[in-house]
Amino acid sequence: MFKVSVVQFKPELFEIEKNVNKVMKIIEGVDSNFIVFPELAFTGYAFSSKKEVEETYESPLDGIGYAFKTFKEFSKDTGVSVVYGFNEKYEGKYYNSSILIKSDGTYKIYRKTHLFFREKLFFTPGDTGFWVDNINGINVGVAICFDWYFPESFRTLALLGADLILHPANLVLPYCQEANKIRSLENKIYIATSNIWGTQINGEIEYSFTGKSQVTSPDGEVLFRLPEQGDFIQTAEIDERKSQNKRINEYNDLFQDRKPKYYFHS
């Protein structure tokens, strides 16, 4: 049994240090194994120019980034693994990425595969693909926001063996929270979605986020769902035996019953 905590908050645009310091208070003393923050958690989401992207990146490989340094320290001190979304600079390109920082200070980066809307103007499509890592006995994978729309994303993570998908998000469409019940059900997997709330305005750019961060279970149930608005942290229990067993009755196993030979593969 493991615990996953989801943080929902409202960042101030481009105020990285202020936002990080704010959430550090929210997570203080939390009893958990994994903490999930939103997509582009500490920069905010409403980029309107490439210049703004260039001024707010992190580059963990080069040790650059206030959020990276803070959470690396936090993970080492507390033994809690952390995932958060950030604007990553790597080899001269900018990615909408998430970093999973483990308690030993090592980390792994996922770059968003399916870019949404104006992200295509500022970010390079992810080149990491999906991966799964074992952390103290639980297999975790990472997906970012709009990835949920493509059933192949979570299916891929589940087939790679994930028990739990950490899902940083900045949701503006109304569908994901209900859809992830089905994504959990069809893959018999836990999904922890951390979302932003409130509105971000940047010149003519305006986004309203849907809150309702949640954790869904391998039975397709919502273990908890936060309100549409407000800063929160909430924790759910993960029973990895539930996600590792893909059997749904004595005759059907969701993965053994797949028939790849009849599926469209390109």
Added chain:
Amino acid sequence: MFKVSVVQFKPELFEIEKNVNKVMKIIEGVDSNFIVFPELAFTGYAFSSKKEVEETYESPLDGIGYAFKTFKEFSKDTGVSVVYGFNEKYEGKYYNSSILIKSDGTYKIYRKTHLFFREKLFFTPGDTGFWVDNINGINVGVAICFDWYFPESFRTLALLGADLILHPANLVLPYCQEANKIRSLENKIYIATSNIWGTQINGEIEYSFTGKSQVTSPDGEVLFRLPEQGDFIQTAEIDERKSQNKRINEYNDLFQDRKPKYYFHS
């Protein structure tokens, strides 16, 4: 613009002629292009022995089957295409199949890819794979009941170009009706699910079906949903321009945005 009608009813177990004659009254005079009946519509579903399967098959290739003869006549007379589920005998094997009968009297068979529960005792897994056929300008595909659970099924039909999935079902789990909103949304496609209602008892075998037959739209909306119980026919309009356009905003096209290179393919 096309019309698809869904028939929901309660068959009597193994009373094929009685069941066919009953639904012929339900569909009399309907103004539609496609009529969808449930899975194993006229035999009923609660098979308890191979003997019962051997006694109730149809074999369209050999011209055998009261339902087949009746609906072939109906389609030729009315110009309405019909799909219904049946117990198919083919080359000595029994399949949980659906037949799509077109107004010119030709037909195409789909054999259920993903068998559910005790079906595995009586039926051979389908060997047709998924296919799409163009009928008077609309691309239709067929899936049967439990196929819905596997996102690859409807994804495959959508990528093959289907506008509309005809989905005969005998649903006993509570999930499909809500899940198909997401299946429609993720594929931007229409899905017409025809379900049984009521209970079927056969010795120690007992199934209760969930009714709530429905049509969902490319926007993920329920165009109509029938009650849990009762015989009904209801019709929805299909606007194939909505399913043929996979764009969801000026930057995102659901199919062009797929990244097969990062998906799990076996």
